[in-house]
């Protein structure tokens with residue numbers, strides 16, 4: 001047991017795994033490797049916000065599957081309605097974000113947007129459908145971030 005580095009009157013047994021500082025429940029940050037002080041915990045959180053290559057690859061596969069695959073599916077039905085393109089865009093954005101591990105970043109949004117644009121272009125869906133679904137994909141990924 002020792003005194004919390006941030007609250008002199010608080011006894012605690014938990015130390016930051018990075019700097020060995022005593023931390024109490026008021027400020028410790030739980031991370032996969034153990035408890036950390038606010039300073040080192042923050043670094044872990046910001047590291048989580050950057051997309052790793054593997055996560056990007058997953059997002060690429062998911063958005064291509066839903067965005068391009070979905071466009072072909074819509075084209076094969078022969079029922080082309082702007083609302084479906086909107087839903088496809090949202091679904092592509094959601095799939096890309098989930099596959100990446102939940103990232104709401106510009107790169108994932110661009111990936112989802114590009115996939116539906118490619119899907120629209122490959123199926124000759126037209127510019128309106130292309131723009132709508134791309135906008136929906138980007139909004140789906142970036143919502144709550146703006």
Ligand SMILES: [Zn+2]
Pocket residue numbers: 016017018019020021036037038039040041
């Ligand atoms: Zn620390």
Ligand SMILES: [Zn+2]
Pocket residue numbers: 004005006007010023024025026027
């Ligand atoms: Zn404390």
